[in-house]
Amino acid sequence: MLSNSTLGQYFPGNSIIHRLDPRFKLLLTFVGIVLVFVAGNFFSLFAVVALVVLAMGLSGIPLRQYLKSLKAIIVLVLFTAVLNLFYGHGEVLWQFWIFQITTGGISNAFFIAIRVISLILFSAVLTYTTSPTQLTDALERVMKPLKVFHIRVHEIAMMMTIALRFVPTLLEETDKIMSAQKARGADMESGGAIQRMKALIPVLIPLFVSSFRRAYDLATAMECRCYRGGEGRTKMKSLHATVLDYRAVAIIVLFAAAVVACNLLLPARLM
Amino acid sequence: MPTILETKELTYEYGKGTSMTKTAVDHVNLAIESGEFIGIIGHTGSGKSTLIQQLNGLLRPTSGQVLLEGEDIWKEPKKIRRVRFRVGMVFQYPEHQLFEETVLKDISFGPRNMGLSEEEILRKAKEAAEFVGMKPELLEKSPFELSGGEKRRAAIAGVIAMDPDVLILDEPTAGLDPHGRDVLLSQIQSYHRYRKNTVLLVSHSMEDIARVADRVLVMNGGKAAMFDTTAAVFARGEELERMGLRVPQITKIMNRLRADGYPVADGVLTLEEAIRQLAPLRQERRLLRAQ
Numbered sequence: 001m002l003s004n005s006t007l008g009q010y011f012p013g014n015s016i017i018h019r020l021d022p023r024f025k026l027l028l029t030f031v032g033i034v035l036v037f038v039a040g041n042f043f044s045l046f047a048v049v050a051l052v053v054l055a056m057g058l059s060g061i062p063l064r065q066y067l068k069s070l071k072a073i074i075v076l077v078l079f080t081a082v083l084n085l086f087y088g089h090g091e092v093l094w095q096f097w098i099f100q101i102t103t104g105g106i107s108n109a110f111f112i113a114i115r116v117i118s119l120i121l122f123s124a125v126l127t128y129t130t131s132p133t134q135l136t137d138a139l140e141r142v143m144k145p146l147k148v149f150h151i152r153v154h155e156i157a158m159m160m161t162i163a164l165r166f167v168p169t170l171l172e173e174t175d176k177i178m179s180a181q182k183a184r185g186a187d188m189e190s191g192g193a194i195q196r197m198k199a200l201i202p203v204l205i206p207l208f209v210s211s212f213r214r215a216y217d218l219a220t221a222m223e224c225r226c227y228r229g230g231e232g233r234t235k236m237k238s239l240h241a242t243v244l245d246y247r248a249v250a251i252i253v254l255f256a257a258a259v260v261a262c263n264l265l266l267p268a269r270l271m
Numbered sequence: 272m273p274t275i276l277e278t279k280e281l282t283y284e285y286g287k288g289t290s291m292t293k294t295a296v297d298h299v300n301l302a303i304e305s306g307e308f309i310g311i312i313g314h315t316g317s318g319k320s321t322l323i324q325q326l327n328g329l330l331r332p333t334s335g336q337v338l339l340e341g342e343d344i345w346k347e348p349k350k351i352r353r354v355r356f357r358v359g360m361v362f363q364y365p366e367h368q369l370f371e372e373t374v375l376k377d378i379s380f381g382p383r384n385m386g387l388s389e390e391e392i393l394r395k396a397k398e399a400a401e402f403v404g405m406k407p408e409l410l411e412k413s414p415f416e417l418s419g420g421e422k423r424r425a426a427i428a429g430v431i432a433m434d435p436d437v438l439i440l441d442e443p444t445a446g447l448d449p450h451g452r453d454v455l456l457s458q459i460q461s462y463h464r465y466r467k468n469t470v471l472l473v474s475h476s477m478e479d480i481a482r483v484a485d486r487v488l489v490m491n492g493g494k495a496a497m498f499d500t501t502a503a504v505f506a507r508g509e510e511l512e513r514m515g516l517r518v519p520q521i522t523k524i525m526n527r528l529r530a531d532g533y534p535v536a537d538g539v540l541t542l543e544e545a546i547r548q549l550a551p552l553r554q555e556r557r558l559l560r561a562q
Contacts, residue, residue: 173367179329180368183360184429185352185384202380205370209415 015060022138044262132164154230272304281335295321297493310484314515327358359435365426369414381433399432481540502538
């Protein structure tokens with residue numbers, strides 16, 4: 001009941017995308033997202049969309065899952081698209097009071113919608129094919145230079161790993177406590193907004209208490225195994241780049257070149 | 272005795288409609304009589320928890336029915352709360368549900384949800400606290416200040432306070448020390464005798480089940496593998512072992528003696544009973560030696 005959202009979910013698999021080094025995947029996803037914003041006309045945007053579709057195809061994850069990830073933001077997409085409909089210049093197609101829809105507005109709306117959707121799909125490819133541990137591992141490595149600014153990269157990565165690790169545990173715990181309170185006649189399904197919020201108190205308090213208990217237990221367990229931060233710590237699974245990663249980089253570079261070329265050589269978008 | 276709780280072809284499937292459908296409870300037919308003390312045993316994952324959560328309407332069966340005094344509990348889904356007041360459920364580690372400022376308030380949570388008057392709530396809460404042996408001075412404390420055993424008692428009292436006709440307990444003694452287990456079990460037993468209501472006890476301790484249950488339900492792979500008197504179930508030791516269960520130690524010893532040709536009864540469940548059975552044998556041996 002609480003696990004309907006697919007955003008940030010990981011689907012184990014053995015596709016090319018799954019096998020990429022998470023550090024590369026993280027950086028390449030970042031490049032992909034930058035390209036989404038660099039794309040200045042429909043031609044370059046098309047190149048970006050082709051890249052997303054390629055990544056999605058290679059990930060071996062059913063299209064259905066990707067559509068599910070879009071479900072959460074569909075309202076946002078529609079909202080921005082509709083808003084953009086009224087901005088822009090060009091031939092006026094429809095007018096009412098101070099509102100007017102122009103050809104430029106329609107093109108704007110489409111442009112923005114495709115941008116947002118590609119953005120979400122890029123990150124979906126990353127999170128669907130990379131386990132949370134791999135992801136934080138990659139983040140830790142990628143953020144390492146920040147140590148110069150006295151940012152405790154390892155500690156932040158460790159916190160993220162722990163937080164992600166406990167999401168399913170806490171969901172299960174919430175489910176259990178909810179059942180226990182329902183068994184005592186707690187009514188969580190009816191009533192107005194305020195009443196429903198009040199009905200959550202018997203769930204939230206035990207959840208808080210148990211989270212603290214778990215935190216103490218975990219801290220003790222980590223100390224028992226001599227954990228003392230990132231200083232001098234080595235990895236059990238150290239990451240190695242393979243031919244696959246360099247090929248992926250080459251592909252992204254090609255697409256980036258295509259996007260820039262389209263931007264420069266082809267006419268800019270109607271505004 | 273009239274039947275209080277009945278299941279008809281009760282089936283529950285997890286993840287229905289996906290590729291990972293798993294039948295947790297598979298066409299279970301039960302009839303539980305009013306005032307019975309039923310023990311429920313089964314290996315982990317045998318469907319015990321899913322079964323009991325359907326009995327008070329926390330889970331809605333995929334197919335089949337649960338009848339409370341002959342009436343389908345899902346006939347009017349809006350009134351499912353009433354069923355939950357009548358079929359009380361104590362979950363595993365119930366102390367994790369405590370949330371109120373004081374123990375008394377927490378015990379009153381159930382009765383308050385029933386919409387009773389303040390005096391009635393107070394009376395029921397105090398009575399329930401007494402049943403589980405909570406000292407009155409603890410009632411004004413915060414539940415988080417109590418010891419582990421006291422928390423458990425407070426949480427169980429919170430369900431007993433609703434005065435349910437059927438009380439289901441899922442491993443109420445898990446994690447308690449041996450003395451605490453014995454005391455809690457005795458309290459549940461005396462509560463059952465006093466209120467004359469129906470109790471369903473899920474436990475991994477065969478000794479506990481043998482001590483208190485009138486009848487035992489054995490779950491295996493989602494099916495009700497056996498449902499018979501306690502003695503009859505524990506007489507089938509080999510079958511139970513094949514399901515990953517065991518019989519109480521004393522029962523095992525007595526079954527073995529019987530297999531070796533000693534004249535002892537089938538399905539001996541308690542130490543006291545075993546002593547009674549073995550005493551004549553000892554007498555006999557003494558006589559033989561004297562000759």
